[in-house]
Amino acid sequence: MKKLIVFILLVLNFSFLNAQTYQEWVHKADSCSRAKNYKLSVSYYSKAFKIEQKSFVDFYHAGCSAAMAKENKKAFKWLNLSIDKGYENISHIQIDPDLTSLHSEKEWKKAIDKLQKKVDAIGANSDKLLEKELALIYADDQEIRGEFMNVYKTPNPDKKKLDSIGKIMDRKDSINLVKVMKILDERGWLGKNVVGIEGNKALFVVIQHADLKDQQKYLPMMREAVINGKADPGNLAYLEDRVALREGKKQIYGSQSSKNKKTNKICIAPMIDPDNVDKRRAEVGLGTMAEYAAKMNIEWDLEAYKKELAESEKLQNSKQ
Template sequence: MSKQERDSIMNLLVQVDTDDQRYRSALQSVQSQYGGNSPEMKSLIGKMNTADSINLIKVSAILDHYGWLGAKEIGNQGNVTLFMVIQHSRSEAQEKYLPMMRDAVKKGNANAGSLALLEDRVALHHGQRQRYGSQLMWDMRTNQYRLSPLEDPDNVDARRLAVGLPSLQEYLALFGLEWNLDEYKKTAAVNEAEFFKHNPM
């Protein structure tokens, strides 16, 4: 890859990153103020989905031509942006690039913690429980986030630690939630049935 190509990719990814976060930064406040099923929320999600589709076209062109570029080639932010666009894309793209990202992690060109997030999303899409507890769902009844179905909750923190993620308690605290293992187990069956009812494969 020439310096001109590298600079061009890095500049493109700066704009992609801006577009990726433009609408997401307002999601939580709009959900809290108007509700998850409000016209305001639907409008915001529509704009976000359009931006995601455009970003995926740009990032797919990079990945399909160069492979998963590491931070040494496109900088830390550029490398993170590749992941974020795939993480925010439709399931078909996530599944297409998941093997590429797994290989990139082995080569040191992608972050293991980021891969864990993508693994969780793909698992949930296939009707399986997530392994790392990275994915939350919006509860229309309580108007707040709730943890999506989780495999082997007793050992989730060990799995998170192994890929460099903070404890589940620390992570959930970012969303104003507490991690209570016993409470999770008590309500897991009901929560899972509700989740997979509203999120079929």
């Protein structure tokens, strides 16, 4: 009997030591997806969702992996759960190449109709004129940045062309900032129910692209808007990080990049407590640092990052 108890305790202890957290399963799933091993990605997402079912972002990515793995039943299940838990970007879902294989299925129309009803309900009592104005501002902001990135990502980007686009971008940003500041000063931070999804995003992106003094002015307003459900906490995280770095502090969520002076490579800018950054990011609905870095084509190695950060701080302190 004693031997049996010892055996059971050993098994339980082994199981405990080998237990994976939700974030660990999701990280494995995302890594497999980037490696185009979609079947294994789906398997890991399934394990993650047995532990927790909260993040619409994770459900959306899982739906994409399932679609690529030709597991359509799971794809639609997870996409619908993503919509139920907060997904609202109807323009993106319809052009996402990972989901193209689902378009011919009858369940696809049902999912899109469901999402459209949700989006329509959000803006049912919106200020239509203001919503249209802000949607145009959002499109203006994103279009010029898309043009800039298309040139920037070419093997040998044309510096003159980048400078030219940059000047146009600055001019557009200045015009858009005047319009958005007037709205914020007169009416405060307006939620999606008033200005629609893109209108609400416009308020954020224009302030995100403003100078420091204007970011500092409207940061408290956005914090309050998040508390009241009028702004996205993930967007606030980006603004918090940008302001912190501009003030000479470390960022909190790792959303901002900078150029390493030694290697001349783009890297994640200095942040507080790197060990727990994924936990902080999860709290505001952002994916892991590994996922974010991969999208930005940045190499992410936590231990290497901490070492470089410590060396940088040591060098900086020696100069003071």
